[in-house]
């Protein structure tokens with residue numbers, strides 16, 4: 001039986017709180033399980049992402065509207081209700097009535113009272129100017145403090161505001177297939193050639209035929225730095241689900257000299273399917289954990305290597321809305337150890353004179369510029385040719401870092 005999207009939102013928030021699964025996966029699973037219409041799917045998505053983006057502010061409002069303890073379920077119902085009322089601006093009567101319906105009979109009086117109080121004090125609640133920025137823009141204190149140190153207070157506020165705005169869906173045309181008719185668009189985004197904003201429904205047919213790939217334009221920086229040439233042997237070491245492998249094959253005119261690896265075997269079928277749909281037959285797809293030494297067969301084998309390493313994802317918070325609540329400071333330190341090991345083990349696989357691009361979707365210097373600088377200090381045969389850091393709030397794209405390292409011939 002079809003469940004209301006609001007009820008599904010509460011179940012998802014409960015599951016999210018208890019487990020380690022990311023929100024996108026939970027939304028997809030619940031939407032299919034409950035057989036939601038596309039309008040209801042849209043509402044479910046907006047509510048869950050809205051609650052996760054504005055979680056800290058919603059809790060601040062709940063604290064203002066109701067003193068005393070709340071059980072977890074009632075708190076989630078109130079988050080869902082206040083998100084509809086104050087973030088999504090849905091009509092008061094629907095937001096209040098539908099939210100009260102979500103409660104068990106003994107809790108409905110409380111939910112009703114909080115929702116009505118919120119509706120009548122809307123203006124006051126929405127005036128967040130006096131709140132600490134990390135509360136007003138719903139980010140953890142440690143990240144706010146870290147970014148304030150790195151970027152300055154004004155910039156961190158623009159960054160947090162950017163992270164809370166819904167992200168556009170952007171598609172890249174596949175130059176390996178016939179150019180399709182692209183849907184008309186009123187997009188105001190300035191996009192590179194070959195990219196367009198998808199407004200409304202994603203064109204399923206173009207996707208299925210491999211004529212487009214959904215991606216953010218920031219993902220191209222690392223491949224631009226790598227500058228793959230036709231005929232070169234290239235390794236995409238952390239390749240799943242295949243976004244950058246697609247760009248490399250597109251630049252080379254085919255995937256026949258491209259080797260893709262990933263340590264997560266479960267992600268390999270999706271990588272293979274994506275490449276297949278995009279008309280790319282790579283030289284090989286293999287499971288390999290690059291924190292371990294490279295197999296002998298790859299030593300000195302590649303003209304160019306892309307290391308699109310696992311990272312904190314701090315550049316993509318507007319798309320991965322719940323990462324800010326999962327990430328801990330010690331995760332960044334742990335990730336830098338993995339990133340360094342991947343670099344060290346991939347380096348011997350370059351041919352003399354080869355090129356290596358290290359890339360992340362992080363905006364943390366510790367994972368980017370600092371890590372590359374220490375790597376270079378240990379390998380004087382390498383030179384930093386170029387690096388590029390895209391910042392979400394200044395570039396208007398996802399955050400991304402890429403560094404091109406070249407070896408002496």
Ligand SMILES: C[S@@+](CC[C@H](N)C(=O)[O-])C[C@H]1O[C@@H](n2cnc3c(N)ncnc32)[C@H](O)[C@@H]1O
Nearest residue numbers: 238239240241242243244263264289290291308
């Ligand atoms: C940022 S994602 C790569 C995205 C991909 N390049 C794309 O454009 O679609 C990082 C990938 O690194 C993989 N990974 C994590 N640790 C790894 C390791 N030690 N060796 C190889 N791959 C690893 C993850 O499974 C994940 O698929």
